[in-house]
Amino acid sequence: MAKNVVFSRLRRLGKNERFDDDLSSSCDSDEVHVLAVDDSFVDRKVIERLLKITSCKVTVVDSGMRALQFLGLDEEQSSVGFDGLKVDLIITDYCMPGMTGYELLKKLKGSSTFREIPVVIMSSENILTRIDRCLEEGAEDFIVKPVKLSDVERLKNYMFGEGRTKSQGRGSNKRKLQETSSSPSPTSSTSPEPSSDLSSISSPSTPRSPTSLDSPSKRYKTSHHD
Amino acid sequence: MEIVGQLQKQYVDFITSLFREAYLDDQYVQLQKLQDDSNPEFVVEVVSIFFEDSEKLLNDLASSLQQQVVDFKKVDGYVHQFKGSSSSVGAQRVKNACVDFKNFCEEKNLDGCLRFLNLVKQEFYLVKNKLETLLRLEQQILQAGGMVPPLE
Numbered sequence: 582m583a584k585n586v587v588f589s590r591l592r593r594l595g596k597n598e599r600f601d602d603d604l605s606s607s608c609d610s611d612e613v614h615v616l617a618v619d620d621s622f623v624d625r626k627v628i629e630r631l632l633k634i635t636s637c638k639v640t641v642v643d644s645g646m647r648a649l650q651f652l653g654l655d656e657e658q659s660s661v662g663f664d665g666l667k668v669d670l671i672i673t674d675y676c677m678p679g680m681t682g683y684e685l686l687k688k689l690k691g692s693s694t695f696r697e698i699p700v701v702i703m704s705s706e707n708i709l710t711r712i713d714r715c716l717e718e719g720a721e722d723f724i725v726k727p728v729k730l731s732d733v734e735r736l737k738n739y740m741f742g743e744g745r746t747k748s749q750g751r752g753s754n755k756r757k758l759q760e761t762s763s764s765p766s767p768t769s770s771t772s773p774e775p776s777s778d779l780s781s782i783s784s785p786s787t788p789r790s791p792t793s794l795d796s797p798s799k800r801y802k803t804s805h806h807d
Numbered sequence: 808m809e810i811v812g813q814l815q816k817q818y819v820d821f822i823t824s825l826f827r828e829a830y831l832d833d834q835y836v837q838l839q840k841l842q843d844d845s846n847p848e849f850v851v852e853v854v855s856i857f858f859e860d861s862e863k864l865l866n867d868l869a870s871s872l873q874q875q876v877v878d879f880k881k882v883d884g885y886v887h888q889f890k891g892s893s894s895s896v897g898a899q900r901v902k903n904a905c906v907d908f909k910n911f912c913e914e915k916n917l918d919g920c921l922r923f924l925n926l927v928k929q930e931f932y933l934v935k936n937k938l939e940t941l942l943r944l945e946q947q948i949l950q951a952g953g954m955v956p957p958l959e
């Protein structure tokens with residue numbers, strides 16, 4: 582287990598990065614810790630940089646399996662041993678060999694320990710049914726690739742809303758997503774729960790469709806795909 | 808004769824033409840934004856990974872299309888990867904060629920696939936060449952003590 586953690590941490594060590602020894606210091610710093618999952622080497626490099634430049638601690642892995650390993654979920658362990666490595670956000674590619682981002686999302690939302698962690702899906706394909714499916718399964722957001730700085734900056738709202746008792750409530754960006762649909766989302770925006778809280782308020786019970794196709798620009802352009 | 812000024816002009820003219828001719832798109836600008844003093848080599852690093860990745864994909868594509876029985880799903884998978892990585896670095900023409908290539912995969916059209924493999928290969932080597940020139944120009948500017956003019 583510790584071995585997996587070290588391995589995962591080493592994977593993300595870029596030669597240009599200062600290595601804060603966050604293995605020993607816990608995440609009570611203000612930095613959010615993001616776990617990024619993508620099978621593409623190019624995209625991993627880009628997402629890592631995007632996240633770091635927005636002041637996040639980043640762990641990057643190349644598959645859903647590795648993500649689960651990092652979280653300790655595949656071994657069905659509780660997250661107790663991982664407090665110091667608490668993950669505040671998971672951002673994953675959709676199309677990956679083996680386990681897709683969607684499957685990873687389902688696994689995470691099916692776990693009482695990890696379902697509170699906001700999950701964002703990235704995809705090169707702007708397919709409405711796909712977006713819908715992911716949001717219904719509990720994804721916070723869906724980003725159409727290629728990912729830009731403005732996309733990542735927007736994500737910070739989720740990160741601070743979840744595990745941190747700061748600023749915005751969790752619902753704020755979901756509201757933006759569904760501006761034109763009925764507003765009171767089942768997930769309350771008034772209580773930013775720490776991610777270890779097991780009371781599950783995160784999974785929406787009603788399907789939400791991204792009817793606000795106009796905001797933010799690139800994400801939900803109507804597509805002629807099915 | 809001001810070397811830096813000349814090099815900078817060369818750079819601006821060149822990169823402008825690359826955008827105009829759609830070799831590069833806005834995503835390249837995005838990558839430039841991610842480069843700074845703490846990560847001065849970021850673009851070079853990403854682009855290098857892209858080059859390596861692509862060579863491998865082109866090989867995989869060639870061999871998968873040479874099989875007795877072509878597995879179009881597999882081919883499509885490779886094209887999808889190529890489309891993704893080219894999109895992530897802003898290599899617009901490569902990406903567009905991949906989009907069309909994918910259509911032929913879906914139609915299981917071997918001829919079309921072979922044609923588009925060639926096209927994608929062509930576009931890739933073109934943009935590779937251009938990017939290498941561009942990055943070299945940047946290096947020259949920096950070595951001459953100048954600053955690389957920011958994009959846009």
